[in-house]
Amino acid sequence: MRFLLRPGWIALVVAVIGFAAAAFTLLAPWQFGREADRDAQQRAIDASYATPPAPFEELVAPGAGVDASTEWRQATVIGTYLPEAEAVIRLRVVDGKPAVEVLTPLRSESGRVLLVDRGTVTAVSGADVPAYPAPPTGTVTLTGRLRADQPDPEDRSSTGPDGRLLLYTADSAAVAAASGLPVEPGHLQLAAEQPGVLTPVLVAPDSGGAPFTNLSYALQWITFGVIALFALVYFIRLELLQRGGTRRQDKAELRRALAGDDQDP
Numbered sequence: 001m002r003f004l005l006r007p008g009w010i011a012l013v014v015a016v017i018g019f020a021a022a023a024f025t026l027l028a029p030w031q032f033g034r035e036a037d038r039d040a041q042q043r044a045i046d047a048s049y050a051t052p053p054a055p056f057e058e059l060v061a062p063g064a065g066v067d068a069s070t071e072w073r074q075a076t077v078i079g080t081y082l083p084e085a086e087a088v089i090r091l092r093v094v095d096g097k098p099a100v101e102v103l104t105p106l107r108s109e110s111g112r113v114l115l116v117d118r119g120t121v122t123a124v125s126g127a128d129v130p131a132y133p134a135p136p137t138g139t140v141t142l143t144g145r146l147r148a149d150q151p152d153p154e155d156r157s158s159t160g161p162d163g164r165l166l167l168y169t170a171d172s173a174a175v176a177a178a179s180g181l182p183v184e185p186g187h188l189q190l191a192a193e194q195p196g197v198l199t200p201v202l203v204a205p206d207s208g209g210a211p212f213t214n215l216s217y218a219l220q221w222i223t224f225g226v227i228a229l230f231a232l233v234y235f236i237r238l239e240l241l242q243r244g245g246t247r248r249q250d251k252a253e254l255r256r257a258l259a260g261d262d263q264d265p
Helices: 007-050 172-179 214-259
Strands: 074-081 087-094 097-108 113-122 139-147 165-167 183-190
Touching: 007 214, 074 113, 087 113, 087 172, 097 172, 097 183, 113 139, 165 172, 172 183
Parallel strands: 087 165, 113 183
Antiparallel strands: 074 097, 074 139, 087 097, 097 113, 139 183
16 A cells, blocks of 8 residues: 555545545535525515515614515515616626616605615616616605615726716615615515516526526535545555556566576477
């Protein structure tokens, strides 16, 4: 087994064991966690279909924002759009085409300001902001799904040539900072046929038994780790067999030499 102390074998053993350890302790658990999150999200969506919409004021306390207990709940709110503080999310893709997502604050009858996701608009490119209909004026009654914020870790917000705030994620804090409005954390994702809606953002669908889910990816990482360990054992055993055969052949040749059997007639 001294051959395992050679640099090449040491590097191979370390690489295989490191990969297997990562597959078992990091990669597979990461995919199992994503699968659990996806299942929890799907359960919340399914439950929301069975629960009638409730007033936003009852579901979310002032300043509390949307959290895991209220996300995906259907809510209704009455108020007035504030298009002067509108924001646009760039680099969206809808049906394989570039699009932007429009966020417009709404002041409710109680004075609270809620960010409303009016949906998407197809664009020529992900960096362009196309023209789209303005929200209706006056008091409107909206129904949609509550969604939590998606903060941009890089804070890439900017202001476009027309003065609109340009974002990369739905972040109410960025809209509040740019507009000075007391925007509540989270937003309301509009359903179809609502006042001011554009192309509604689809609710995250169930995988429907898709062949490649996070669970299958997790099982694949475990399988890869097991295969790597078996391959290492196989190659070590193969090397031992080859070395054992070479030693036996050398001994046989030595015996023939000592007996004089290796002389050419």
